[in-house]
Amino acid sequence: MIHWELLFNIKMDYKIRVLDIGARYGLHPSWKNLKTDAEFILVDADPKEIERLKERYKNKKNFFILHTAISNKEGMMNLNILANPAMNSSQKRIESSPLFKDENRSKQTKISEVIQVEMSSISKICKKFGDVDFIKIDIEGCEMEALESIEDFSSILGIRSEVNFAKLYPNDVNSSFSEIHNYLLNKGYMLVNLDYLGKGDAWSSYVSENTRYGSLVSTDGLWIKDPKKFVKKASTIEILKMSIFMFLNNGPDLAIWLLLHKKKDIYNSKLNKLKKYSSELLVKHFYSIKWSPSQSIKEHEKIFNQIFDFPYPSMNKYNESEVYNPVENL
Numbered sequence: 094m095i096h097w098e099l100l101f102n103i104k105m106d107y108k109i110r111v112l113d114i115g116a117r118y119g120l121h122p123s124w125k126n127l128k129t130d131a132e133f134i135l136v137d138a139d140p141k142e143i144e145r146l147k148e149r150y151k152n153k154k155n156f157f158i159l160h161t162a163i164s165n166k167e168g169m170m171n172l173n174i175l176a177n178p179a180m181n182s183s184q185k186r187i188e189s190s191p192l193f194k195d196e197n198r199s200k201q202t203k204i205s206e207v208i209q210v211e212m213s214s215i216s217k218i219c220k221k222f223g224d225v226d227f228i229k230i231d232i233e234g235c236e237m238e239a240l241e242s243i244e245d246f247s248s249i250l251g252i253r254s255e256v257n258f259a260k261l262y263p264n265d266v267n268s269s270f271s272e273i274h275n276y277l278l279n280k281g282y283m284l285v286n287l288d289y290l291g292k293g294d295a296w297s298s299y300v301s302e303n304t305r306y307g308s309l310v311s312t313d314g315l316w317i318k319d320p321k322k323f324v325k326k327a328s329t330i331e332i333l334k335m336s337i338f339m340f341l342n343n344g345p346d347l348a349i350w351l352l353l354h355k356k357k358d359i360y361n362s363k364l365n366k367l368k369k370y371s372s373e374l375l376v377k378h379f380y381s382i383k384w385s386p387s388q389s390i391k392e393h394e395k396i397f398n399q400i401f402d403f404p405y406p407s408m409n410k411y412n413e414s415e416v417y418n419p420v421e422n423l
Contacts, residue, residue, distance in 0.1 A: 107130060107330060107364060107366060107367055108130045108131055108132050108155075109127070109129065109130070109131040109132075109226050109227070109334055109337065110131070110132045110133075110134070110222070110223060110224070110225045110226050110227075111124060111131065111132070111133050111134070111225065111226065111227045111228075111229070112134045112136070112215065112218065112219075112222075112225040112227070112228045112229070113133060113134065113135045113136065113228075113229045114136045114163050114215070114228065114229065114230045114231070114232060114239055115136070115137060115229075115230060115231035115232040115233070115255075116135035116136055116137050116142075116146060116158075117137055117139070117142050117178070117179055118179075119135075119146065119149060119150075120133055120135065121229050121253070123229075123253070123341050123342055124341070126341070127337075127341070128370055128373070129337070129366050129367055129369075129370040130155075130366055131155060132155045132156075132157070132222075133155060133156050133157070134157045134159060134218065134222050134225070135150070135156060135157070135158050135159065136159045136160075136161060136163060136218070137159075137160065138160070138161065138162040138163075138170075138172050138181065138210045138232070139172070139174065139178060139181055140160055140208070140210075141178075142178065143158060143159075143160040146158045157222060159218065160210075161210065161211055161212065161213040161218075162183065162210045162211065162212045162213070162232075162235075163212070163213060163214065163215060163218075163230075163232060163235070163238070163239040163242060164212040164213075164214070164235065164238045164239065164242060165214065165238045165239075165241040165242040166212055166238070167212060167214075168211075168212055169209045169210065169211055169212065170183050170209065170210050170211075170212050171183060171207050171208075171209060172207065172208050172209070172210045173185065173204045173207055174204065174205050174206045174207070174208060175201065175202055175203065175204060175205065176200055176201050176202070176203045176205055177201035177202070180201060180202060180233060181233065182232070182233035182234055182235070182262070183234075183235060184233070184234050184235070184262040184263070184264060185204075185262070185263065186202050186233075186234075186261055186262060187260060187261055187262060187263060188202065189259040189260060189261055189310060190259070190261075190294045190310045191294050191295065191296040191307075191308070192294045192295070214242035214243075214244075215228070215239060215240075215242045215243045216242060216243055216244040216245065219245075219248075224248035224249075225248065225249060226248065226249070226250050226251070226334050226338075227249070227250060227251045227252070227253075227338060228249060228251075228252050228253070228254075229252075229253040229254070230252070230253070230254040230255065231254070231255045231313070232255075233255075234257070234261060234262040234264075234267060234268050235268065236254045236255055236256070236268035236273060237267075237268045237272050237273055237276070238268075240252075240254070240273065240276060240277070241276075246280050246281070249318075250317060250318055250323075250331060250334060250335050250338065251315065251316065251317040251318075251335065251338050251342075252277065252282065252315075252316045252317075253313055253314070253315050253316075253342075254268075254273055254313065254314055254316075255268070255311060255312070255313055255314075256268060256269065256270040256273050256274070256287075256311065256312065256313070256314045257269050257270065257310070257311045258270055258309045258310060258311060258312075259308070259310045259311070261310070261311070270314065273314065274314065274316075277316045281318060281319055281322065282316040282317060282318055282319065283316060283317060283318070283319045283320065284314060284315070284316055285315045285316065285317055285339075285342070285344050285347065286314075286315050286342070286343055286344065287312050287313065287314050287315070288312045288313040288314075288315075289309060289312045291304075291305030291306075292305070292306065292307065293305075293306060293307025293308045293309045293310065294307045294308055294309075294310045295307040296308070315342055315344075317335065317338070317339070317344075317347075318335075320347060320350065320351060323335070323351075324351065324354040324355065327355070329355055329358045329359055329362045329364060330364060330367065332351050332352065332354070332355040332358075332359065333352075333359065333364060333367040333368060333371050334367065335348075335351055336348040336349075336351045336352050336371050336374075337367070337370060337371050337374060339351070340371070340374035340375070340378065341374075345378045348371075348374070348375070348378075349375065349378075349396070352371065352375070352400050353396070353399070353400065356399045356400045359400050359401065360399070360400060360401065360402050361402075368401060368403075369403070371401075372397070372400070372401040372403055373416055373417075375397060375400070375401075376397065376405070376406060376411070376417065377417065379393040379397070380411060380417070390407070393405075394407055
């Protein structure tokens with residue numbers, strides 16, 4: 094097999110490019126510990142939040158802040174600015190959650206003003222900034238419209254989207270889990286997980302934090318390209334990017350499965366930054382489980398050495414390393 098990465102020494106795009114739609118308060122937490130080359134496109138419809146984000150990231154050359162609403166339509170959109178601006182939406186919200194029985198919380202959805210915002214599509218953004226690897230969408234009931242604005246899914250490795258399990262908006266398309274899940278299944282994606290640990294919206298305060306409770310109203314869902322089909326066509330760069338995404342999003346088993354399926358290509362490649370970071374995430378995962386009864390430290394090292402041409406930090410080397418045991422910032 095010809096290793097094109099070796100021949101063309103890296104005119105290809107090694108940077109992870111992330112599109113964050115509904116970027117209020119900044120980049121999604123799952124990306125905040127990323128330690129490899131990356132570009133982030135942060136999009137929000139609220140002009141005040143855009144100014145705050147520009148100030149927040151003014152010294153970051155790899156951050157691009159874009160003021161627009163995302164939709165499968167063109168033209169202008171009415172945006173409802175709420176007392177709690179984190180819930181701004183083009184739609185009027187139906188309070189299906191029991192949490193909003195509280196008077197103070199219900200005041201959060203009061204409309205303080207309505208502004209007009211120009212609409213754009215994800216495809217137009219990609220034409221301007223380049224193909225993106227990963228997309229996060231959290232735009233209060235308009236997630237389905239945003240997904241429908243994508244003309245070409247070929248470069249998009251993973252998608253995080255808020256999904257609703259209750260009817261929160263009066264229109265027919267509610268960005269419900271079933272709508273988004275079926276749409277992405279048909280585009281060749283697989284559901285990996287939901288950001289739900291059994292703690293729903295409580296109907297009373299008489300619950301224990303140690304048990305499941307409440308009703309599931311909304312959460313984030315995570316989809317990636319179907320791994321079995323993906324590994325057959327994916328480049329080494331794409332495998333490394335996807336493995337990093339899985340390590341950062343509670344999918345270490347999938348990350349390791351992907352890495353093992355391209356182990357020879359990864360081992361021989363010169364994708365040093367992506368390789369190094371992926372290898373560090375693998376080491377951290379192995380060390381987090383090494384004392385579990387079913388695990389073998391020797392097996393961990395063997396797997397690592399099949400994939401990466403870096404020395405495995407066994408025994409004291411792990412704690413001696415400033416990568417895994419960084420110097421205190423005191």
